[in-house]
Amino acid sequence: MGNHVRHLTVNGSALTSGGTFHKVTIRGDATINGDLWCDRCKVFGNADVSGNIEAKSFHIFGQANIRGNVQGETIKLFGEINIRGNAIAHDFHLRGAAHVDGNVTGGTIHGYGEMKVSRDCEADMFSVKGAVEIGSTLNAERVELYLHFADSRITEIGGKTIHVKRSKTLNILHFLKRFARDSAKLVTETIEGDDIYLEHTDAKIVRGDRIIIGPGCNIGLVEYHTSFQQDEKAIVKEKRKR
């Protein structure tokens, strides 16, 4: 984005319009009416943006509400973000909660916390520890899901390697029953991939090449190609080799 010398700095509370900037720093509370283009955007506190954001790097320490789309090379989130539109990022770093009403497209999506996407989520690598809800399809080359705290719901998962595990730390925190129901599981309709390993997953159909069904699973139908293994603590109603 070249050498825009203009910076936008908010210390305290402000209502301002969008525009093109080099650096945007918000310490406090800002309401931005309009679209925002910048190289770097940092929010320490709270930001409400009524338009779209396009930033090379977008860091949030606190909270951000965006009415439009968010596009960035890196998005780092320590806190909470609500996006009404779509989110596109090369690297999406999650520490907290992200809620997206549209689609999420990313190279790498990783971190821990809560992620809710109303529509599709696509990435090369999707590795999240915590609770994930995806309204439509999660499509990633590699999916790593560490179930933690709350149930995850994903309508459809597709990819090459799909690993779903219950996070180990759950056992250590077992006494904290208030926070951790001991039933953090994944509920899904369909899982399709080449290499699939599942734990604590409820699925109607699992299809793939090499499938391992681990403990705590409840699967309606498994269709496998090369190999199939099943844990003794798993329920598989029907399995077919094709």
Added chain:
Amino acid sequence: MEEELISKKELLERTGISYGQLYRWKRKKLIPEEWFIRKSTFTGQETFFPKEKILARIEKIKQMKDDLSLDELANMFSPNPAAITLHRDEVIKRNIVTKVTMQFYMEQKGEQHTFSFNELLQLYILDQLLQTGEISLEEGKGVFDVFEQHYSAFQGRSCELLFVRKMGISICLLVASGNDVYVEEKAKIIVRLHVPTCVEQLKLLVSEG
């Protein structure tokens, strides 16, 4: 237009590709979203594809994936114009467009030596239409006009080129894909051309050189 569909499972069996590949190609936009047709069957939700299109597409991807990267392939299949320009002589020499069409273009728009992808596309489409004998040179002006003024409005969405004729008078239209078109009794749709298919063919022609 009822198309024959193929289920995902059958598709994988017939083509020998894996789920991982299919999802990767979808993610990289090698297979358009609109081809994924969800239907509920007695086993729950199933995904279907338009049979002919998807089989042809997968065949093409399999052929070319060793020579081109996935991103290059995606560019080829996307309805967006390629970022190239070609010289007039080369266009003729490589048989992308016939001389007659080229000359007609020059008559309409003046002398020109290099052509952008969008200009080539107009030429290519007109050339195709003329060669099948469906429209006359004179009617070809309509193609240029409608493309010049309205093609940019589609911005990467797929569209169709329609030619409607009634009592010897023809009208050229650009319509967003997948819409039903009905015409009055005496009029007739003479041409219905899927523009992204042409874009794809042209990209192939251009990149082969």
